[in-house]
Amino acid sequence: xxxxxxxxxxxxxxxxxxxxxxxxxxxxxxxxxxxxxxxxxxxxxxxxxxxxxxxxxxxxxxxxxxxxxxxxxxxxxxxxxxxxxxxxxxxxxxxxxxxxxxxxxxxxxxxxxxxxxxxxxxxxxxxxxxxxxxxxxxxxxxxxxxxxxxxxxxxxxxxxxxxxxxxxxxxxxxxxxxxxxxxxxxxxxxxxxxxxxxxxxxxxxxxxxxxxxxxxxxxxxxxxxxxxxxxxxxxxxxxxxxxxxxxxxxxxxxxxxxxxxxxxxxxxxxxxxxxxxxxxxxxxxxxxxxxxxxxxxxxxxxxxxxxxxxxxxxxxxxxxxxxxxxxxxxxxxxxxxxxxxxxxxxxxxxxxxxxxxxxxxxxxxxxxxxxxxxx
Amino acid sequence: xxxxxxxxxxxxxxxxxxxxxxxxxxxxxxxxxxxxxxxxxxxxxxxxxxxxxxxxxxxxxxxxxxxxxxxxxxxxxxxxxxxxxxxxxxxxxxxxxxxxxxxxxxxxxxxxxxxxxxxxxxxxxxxxxxxxxxxxxxxxxxxxxxxxxxxxxxxxxxxxxxxxxxxxxxxxxxxxxxxxxxxxxxxxxxxxxxxxxxxxxxxxxxxxxxxxxxxxxxxxxxxxxxxxxxxxxxxxxxxxxxxxxxxxxxxxxxxxxxxxxxxxxxxxxxxxxxxxxxxxxxxxxxxxxxxxxxxxxxxxxxxxxxxxxxxxxx
Numbered sequence: 289x290x291x292x293x294x295x296x297x298x299x300x301x302x303x304x305x306x307x308x309x310x311x312x313x314x315x316x317x318x319x320x321x322x323x324x325x326x327x328x329x330x331x332x333x334x335x336x337x338x339x340x341x342x343x344x345x346x347x348x349x350x351x352x353x354x355x356x357x358x359x360x361x362x363x364x365x366x367x368x369x370x371x372x373x374x375x376x377x378x379x380x381x382x383x384x385x386x387x388x389x390x391x392x393x394x395x396x397x398x399x400x401x402x403x404x405x406x407x408x409x410x411x412x413x414x415x416x417x418x419x420x421x422x423x424x425x426x427x428x429x430x431x432x433x434x435x436x437x438x439x440x441x442x443x444x445x446x447x448x449x450x451x452x453x454x455x456x457x458x459x460x461x462x463x464x465x466x467x468x469x470x471x472x473x474x475x476x477x478x479x480x481x482x483x484x485x486x487x488x489x490x491x492x493x494x495x496x497x498x499x500x501x502x503x504x505x506x507x508x509x510x511x512x513x514x515x516x517x518x519x520x521x522x523x524x525x526x527x528x529x530x531x532x533x534x535x536x537x538x539x540x541x542x543x544x545x546x547x548x549x550x551x552x553x554x555x556x557x558x559x560x561x562x563x564x565x566x567x568x569x570x571x572x573x574x575x576x577x578x579x580x581x582x583x584x585x586x587x588x589x590x591x592x593x594x595x596x597x598x599x600x601x602x603x604x605x606x607x608x609x610x611x612x613x614x615x616x617x618x619x620x621x622x623x624x625x626x627x628x629x630x631x632x633x634x635x636x637x638x639x640x641x642x643x644x645x646x647x648x649x650x651x652x653x654x655x656x657x658x659x660x661x662x663x
Numbered sequence: 664x665x666x667x668x669x670x671x672x673x674x675x676x677x678x679x680x681x682x683x684x685x686x687x688x689x690x691x692x693x694x695x696x697x698x699x700x701x702x703x704x705x706x707x708x709x710x711x712x713x714x715x716x717x718x719x720x721x722x723x724x725x726x727x728x729x730x731x732x733x734x735x736x737x738x739x740x741x742x743x744x745x746x747x748x749x750x751x752x753x754x755x756x757x758x759x760x761x762x763x764x765x766x767x768x769x770x771x772x773x774x775x776x777x778x779x780x781x782x783x784x785x786x787x788x789x790x791x792x793x794x795x796x797x798x799x800x801x802x803x804x805x806x807x808x809x810x811x812x813x814x815x816x817x818x819x820x821x822x823x824x825x826x827x828x829x830x831x832x833x834x835x836x837x838x839x840x841x842x843x844x845x846x847x848x849x850x851x852x853x854x855x856x857x858x859x860x861x862x863x864x865x866x867x868x869x870x871x872x873x874x875x876x877x878x879x880x881x882x883x884x885x886x887x888x889x890x891x892x893x894x895x896x897x898x899x900x901x902x903x904x905x906x907x908x909x910x911x912x913x914x915x916x917x918x919x920x921x922x923x924x925x926x927x928x929x930x931x932x933x934x935x936x937x938x939x940x941x942x943x944x945x946x947x948x949x950x951x952x953x954x955x956x957x958x959x960x961x962x963x964x965x966x967x968x969x970x971x972x973x974x975x976x977x
Contacts, residue, residue, distance in 0.1 A: 418796070420799065420803075423793050423796045423800070424796075424797060424800045427793065427794075427797045435931055546927075551932070574933065575933040575945055576930075576931070576933075577930050577931075578913075578927055578929040579801075579927070579928050579929075580924075580925070580928070581804070582804040586812065588768075590813055608816070609814075612813060616811075626812075626813065628808065628811065628874050629809070629874050629918060629923045629925065630918060630921075630926070631923060631924055632923055633922060633923070633949065633953065636924060637946050640945055
């Protein structure tokens with residue numbers, strides 16, 4: 289039997305019921321007194337591993353800590369018989385100007401990367417690497433990264449060679465809360481700090497690189513319109529309340545949990561879509577991926593109401609069938625019932641709206657990450 | 664340790680030969696490319712039957728209609744063949760947990776999704792790879808919300824799905840040694856939606872209490888040339904080989920009786936929140952996926968009724 293996707297929560301039904309009641313108040317009262325969209329404080333640093341092309345470390349206040357190291361290798365591309373066939377056709381053409389423009393077009397078309405040029409591995413202590421949780425996390429993170437296809441195009445060197453990028457994501461602490469946002473933020477920072485040596489060779493020669501590390505180029509160049517890697521955020525709902533960055537205890541009573549990946553499109557200068565009040569352009573946010581995460585609350589034990597408990601003067605049911613049918617029909621306040629069914633369609637839409645809306649949580653997180661000093 | 668008990672194929676996988684005369688002319692004229700003959704809001708025909716495996720406590724088989732052969736491809740080449748989706752699901756349990764297992768107040772649900780080695784163009788191994796595990800996690804999420812788990816303390820149930828014929832991720836002619844970026848694994852979405860529907864049927868067949876029957880549905884935003892312009896469209900139940908470019912896709916596991924979603928999976932770039940004439944929003948996509956799920960729900964209910972009638976009259 290596979291273990292559940294998060295660690296077993298050691299809370300009694302009474303404690304769960306208390307948490308659930310306080311989180312379904314309006315506004316919700318969280319155990320650590322945060323507001324519903326407030327994040328836990330974190331410590332972040334980049335360029336910590338000298339042997340990598342880019343690295344980052346993030347430490348949450350609850351003691352969870354993750355390190356990401358990114359290594360790049362030059363690899364031979366698989367030969368593409370389609371490309372060579374097309375090139376032969378192009379060479380037959382006499383018109384030189386035509387040929388040049390065509391070659392540019394051809395190049396743009398060929399500069400397509402493949403998803404297999406990125407390899408991601410997630411390591412979480414106390415999980416085997418073929419357990420479902422690390423596999424699920426790696427799939428979620430790489431799916432967001434590869435969603436628009438622009439990322440792999442950066443790894444193209446020439447027709448014969450490309451960069452192969454290895455992203456190794458390590459969780460150093462125990463997975464106290466669901467570690468997906470931590471891993472995603474660390475990966476984001478590591479990708480921002482990734483540098484590749486400057487290419488000196490031209491066209492389809494064997495690639496030769498500048499050995500001066502100071503001349504290296506960033507994978508995400510520091511220009512005005514900074515394109516950024518995606519971030520994945522965890523959103524949960526209790527009743528109609530939408531709560532961000534849940535802790536382990538909050539997840540134990542969640543009715544639905546979503547992981548939402550958000551990317552940012554580069555600003556288009558011509559539109560002049562400036563926010564007059566702040567003087568800062570609004571971010572053009574894109575939804576890249578959504579996944580439902582199985583909330584651990586479904587695995588919690590249900591509470592026993594007083595009327596069914598002989599210790600409090602009730603009468604216990606004769607069989608387990610009777611007990612469950614009695615318990616299920618009872619809607620007693622203060623008696624914990626693990627949630628059933630899924631999330632309402634409207635609620636999921638509202639959760640995504642809360643992430644993506646202007647001035648919403650995704651913008652706040654990206655602003656916060658902007659403030660991290662990059663090495 | 665290598666698998667020595669079976670005669671295995673080459674580890675790297677093999678693919679059918681693709682002759683250059685098909686390759687060179689393919690992308691522009693697109694005569695061999697299969698095209699969608701159904702309207703955008705019509706899902707594929709579905710066949711669903713429960714109770715196919717006598718030894719399991721519950722089982723179901725699902726098949727989706729294969730897309731029509733295009734006119735020119737009557738050459739009988741292996742690589743021109745198209746495939747629908749064929750899934751079989753068995754449910755074992757609820758059965759008592761072994762004595763060594765710790766106490767569980769709920770039923771312990773474990774899901775296994777496995778591609779048969781011959782299910783896809785590229786051969787799959789016998790050991791589950793990461794995409795199969797990923798599908799398993801999705802399926803588990805979709806089913807866990809439906810099963811009333813606390814009626815079976817200390818017991819376990821296994822849901823095992825074998826994919827006999829998988830959905831193709833792209834048209835074979837596009838796979839020219841270098842796949843187009845992002846074209847990968849769109850077929851997984853249809854497979855997951857089929858898995859949810861077939862598992863739901865098998866669970867009902869096994870007689871496990873559920874809050875509602877869950878059914879899967881897929882919708883996708885595609886970009887296709889229409890005349891000289893590229894236009895984006897929303898389609899239900901996309902077949903990846905029929906579309907040149909899929910921008911985003913969404914799978915839902917939907918409970919029609921409660922209007923709830925137990926599992927949602929969206930991939931691909933989706934534009935701003937509000938939809939305009941050029942782009943579609945998340946809500947459009949999700950609502951269309953729900954429509955597709957309602958379609959498969961009708962088939963599901965029909966199949967369950969059929970089995971129930973048969974059992975009553977026996």
